[in-house]
Amino acid sequence: MSYLPCVEIEPQQPAVASVIWLHGLGASGHDFEPVVPELGMPADLPTRFVFPHAPQIPVTINGGMVMPAWYDIVGLGGEGPTDVDGIRRSADQIDALIEREIERGVPSERIVIAGFSQGGAVAYEAALSYPKPLAGLLALSTYFATADSIELAEANRHLPIEAHHGSADPVVPESLGREGAEKVEALGYPVNYRTYEMGHSLCPEQAQDIAAWLTATLG
Numbered sequence: 001m002s003y004l005p006c007v008e009i010e011p012q013q014p015a016v017a018s019v020i021w022l023h024g025l026g027a028s029g030h031d032f033e034p035v036v037p038e039l040g041m042p043a044d045l046p047t048r049f050v051f052p053h054a055p056q057i058p059v060t061i062n063g064g065m066v067m068p069a070w071y072d073i074v075g076l077g078g079e080g081p082t083d084v085d086g087i088r089r090s091a092d093q094i095d096a097l098i099e100r101e102i103e104r105g106v107p108s109e110r111i112v113i114a115g116f117s118q119g120g121a122v123a124y125e126a127a128l129s130y131p132k133p134l135a136g137l138l139a140l141s142t143y144f145a146t147a148d149s150i151e152l153a154e155a156n157r158h159l160p161i162e163a164h165h166g167s168a169d170p171v172v173p174e175s176l177g178r179e180g181a182e183k184v185e186a187l188g189y190p191v192n193y194r195t196y197e198m199g200h201s202l203c204p205e206q207a208q209d210i211a212a213w214l215t216a217t218l219g
Contacts, residue, residue: 007029013046016045017218020098020112029053054069054070055069090125094122111134117171124146127156128150166201
């Protein structure tokens with residue numbers, strides 16, 4: 001089985017939980033690597049962080065330039081057709097990483113799927129369609145691109161979702177983040193939606209909230 005290349009941060013003790021965290025368009029698995037020390041995960045909850053690198057593909061909105069991307073993007077703000085096939089291909093690759101964590105001894109119920117921006121759209125698809133129960137979904141500065149086409153898995157029909165967005169996001173408007181949260185809430189999922197005074201990024205206050213949520217969700 002071939003897996004996406006990943007940056008992996010191991011805890012000091014054998015991992016009992018895992019977070020698979022997807023970066024945004026044009027970035028890499030190293031993008032959120034510096035966040036892990038800031039989270040200060042408890043020593044009695046040894047957690048492995050897995051940051052996969054997206055494949056290099058041409059991206060229409062950037063003039064067909066080849067760059068790290070989970071799927072093609074045609075237009076900003078939901079304009080143009082959604083590359084559903086591309087999102088599903090990437091979600092399948094995340095499914096494989098989940099299976100690898102299970103093989104390493106981490107139960108599916110202690111695996112969180114996280115994603116930022118474009119990675120968050122894949123995280124929505126991967127987590128909500130995955131056939132085994134997961135711990136939670138962390139959707140950061142993102143949108144629910146496949147809300148109209150996703151095949152929801154019964155095993156994750158009550159998956160806790162933590163959704164965060166910057167109130168001044170110039171890349172993915174906050175309205176899209178809120179709309180995504182409202183869509184999954186309408187489908188019956190427990191959603192906690194927070195906004196922060198920031199752009200398309202993470203802020204220190206948010207890192208504290210993520211740490212508290214991960215500890216509660218995985219603990």
